[in-house]
Amino acid sequence: MHDHDIPLDDIAEADLVTRRGTFRTVAFRDPVDGHEHLALVRGEIGKRDGVLVRVHSECATGDIFAALRCECGDQLDAALDEIVREGSGVLVYLRGHEGRGIGLVAKVRTHVLQDEEGLDTVDSATVLGLPVDVRDFGPAARVLKYLRVGSIRLMSNNNDKVRALEAHGIAVQARVPLLVQANDHSIRYLTAKRDRLGHELPHLDAHSRSGFGAAGE
Numbered sequence: 001m002h003d004h005d006i007p008l009d010d011i012a013e014a015d016l017v018t019r020r021g022t023f024r025t026v027a028f029r030d031p032v033d034g035h036e037h038l039a040l041v042r043g044e045i046g047k048r049d050g051v052l053v054r055v056h057s058e059c060a061t062g063d064i065f066a067a068l069r070c071e072c073g074d075q076l077d078a079a080l081d082e083i084v085r086e087g088s089g090v091l092v093y094l095r096g097h098e099g100r101g102i103g104l105v106a107k108v109r110t111h112v113l114q115d116e117e118g119l120d121t122v123d124s125a126t127v128l129g130l131p132v133d134v135r136d137f138g139p140a141a142r143v144l145k146y147l148r149v150g151s152i153r154l155m156s157n158n159n160d161k162v163r164a165l166e167a168h169g170i171a172v173q174a175r176v177p178l179l180v181q182a183n184d185h186s187i188r189y190l191t192a193k194r195d196r197l198g199h200e201l202p203h204l205d206a207h208s209r210s211g212f213g214a215a216g217e
């Protein structure tokens with residue numbers, strides 16, 4: 001059942017030529033969270049099954065400025081590359097998701113605690129009295145329904161994201177791992193995501209074994 005459809009007055013579509021070629025941009029204002037989000041669509045996806053999809057939470061520091069302390073920017077690039085390689089797919093870019101939904105100011109405040117107190121991404125939020133994850137994936141489900149995708153293959157390491165989309169009525173045929181190389185600055189963050197948030201990140205073991213940045217960081 002459709003909980004909320006996006007009003008047509010709150011959607012605009014146009015072609016967008018990028019370094020990776022042409023995508024269809026679907027900008028929309030979500031009727032529930034009020035944010036303006038964006039879907040980038042490649043190829044024919046309507047009524048198809050197994051459409052390759054990335055639902056990406058905005059991260060200004062990682063996505064725009066290529067910060068190395070998280071893997072967001074690399075995942076964004078890798079997901080777009082995969083969609084281009086496949087020839088079709090959707091990247092949904094969700095606003096209002098900074099720091100798993102706590103906002104940019106609060107996120108940077110957690111960075112201070114991580115750098116100065118050695119807290120991880122979870123504890124640095126809870127010490128500040130902030131929730132660990134308050135992201136709403138409803139907007140992604142709503143735009144995927146608007147695009148009439150049949151079922152999706154979700155590029156993610158996070159099974160909670162699969163469950164959230166399914167709860168909003170999206171059929172997830174498979175989860176496709178989206179593993180990017182860890183570096184000395186991101187390894188602690190990624191390890192906390194694996195150990196404390198349940199993300200599937202099997203490649204981190206190889207990073208530790210390589211000794212590259214494993215000690216002293």
Ligand SMILES: [Zn+2]
Nearest residue numbers: 059062070072
């Ligand atoms: Zn990030």
